[in-house]
Amino acid sequence: MVMKIETLIRHIKEAYRGIQRNVAMSFASISAVAVTLFVFGIFLIVAFNMRFISNELEKQVAITASIEEGTSEAQVQQLLQNIQADPMQKFAEYVPKEEGLKQMKEQWGDTDFIQDLSEDGSNPLPDVIRVQPKKSDDIEKLAQKIEKLPNIESVDYGEGVTERLLNFSGWVRNLVFLFGLILAVVASFLISNTIKLTIHNRQREIEVMRLVGASNWFIRWPFFFEGAFIGIVGSIFPILFCLLMYQAALSVLNDGATFGVFKLMPMLSLSLYVAGSTLLLGIIIGVLGSIISVRRFLKI
């Protein structure tokens, strides 16, 4: 389907005329698309962050194996080598209790609780070996294996929490998808009604075009552009709104006392994803709406 530049310009002009003639309805459609895309954008932000957080968590997934008190340095080294030989592990390190306390202080701050722990200079923490699995799915198996090794007092791997979070984020993703689909259909329907009005106004024109032998695509293109235009304009405000809101949320969370676990996705990568998908969906909705409405008028 090759189109001449002058034909393309004509189609775009026609699309513009269509919008101009139905300002009120066009405005209504654009608003409907905007609302749809706004909700979609928020869900998108939530979904992206769910994935981001669960990815981050996955990276942090680790087994902490406490070593029995009184185990000799050589035994500990032997133990570490045993664990490092396991094909399921990615990384294993020995963390003596002094180091553990230091890390704890870094993570939680020098709170009273930590102060109390080591008030008298003693250190209640055990020496541990920290192990990261290659695949987070293997964590349970690996933990059980390590538990059976000699000189291991206990293992801890945050049983279930990570799995549940991963499941939850998958579930949210599906829900977002479904919700977005329903909203898109509703918005397409609204756009198709607007374009139907334009077509109605131009029915005689279309009739004449068909009579003199204009191709169906020649008749269709202006409505395509009209739909796409409504979609694009309708996506600008929701994109700006969503991103501004996210920026605000980010700055609030970053300023306040936050837990390190819930680090949100950084602004730049998120805004590209959100703006791109929202704009794309806007165009798809617009074009879909125009296809729905033009089809019936093009009976041969």
Place this chain on the structure above:
Amino acid sequence: MIEMHDVWKVYPNGVEALRGIDVRIDQGEFVYIVGPSGAGKSSFIKLMYREEKPTHGVVLINGVNVKRVRDWKIPHVRRKIGVVFQDYKLLPKMTAYENVAFAMEAVEAPKRRIKPRVEEVLELVGLLDRKNAYPSQLSGGEQQRVSIARAIVNNPTFIIADEPTGNLDPENSWDIMYLLEEINKRGTTVVMATHNKEIVNTLRQRVIAIEQGVIVRDELGGEYGYED
């Protein structure tokens, strides 16, 4: 050339508009289609520009079986056919010139060819000096002449006219007829459905009479043959 072989048109409501039409119209002919209202003239005309498909039988336009043509190719079939209506079907927001040029733009004719060709056909129908007038500023006869200019601008092999003088007074009607005759003399086939007894009986041409969906008469230089 238009050929129809045993053509039936039955509408979904059960009305049999055409019942076994056999006809052949050659290139360069001038044909009147006459008959009472509701006899099937409109269906006959609509089959010829592929507004309707035959329920049964074969319609050949320039040798092409219109029933077999893919939908997206229909526009190309239509480009060989110019259609003129009783109510002109001009676009009210466009001038006479723009209305005619629109037909060329719609078939994506090269821009540089549009202006000379539009002026040429407006000259032919005698309206070049009125080219910037809107339809509302033109008389009925002038509007019909613009619509004829639009019908011939893409050089069709056929002109199909559905009661082109139906809304016009006798004087304007004759202007239209002389114009169609002139176009016919240049080689374009003209098929015209009409109720105008005076025209058919004066400007003698081939007459095809349709009654109750059947061709009851087909004669060269025939008469109108009805009282009204």
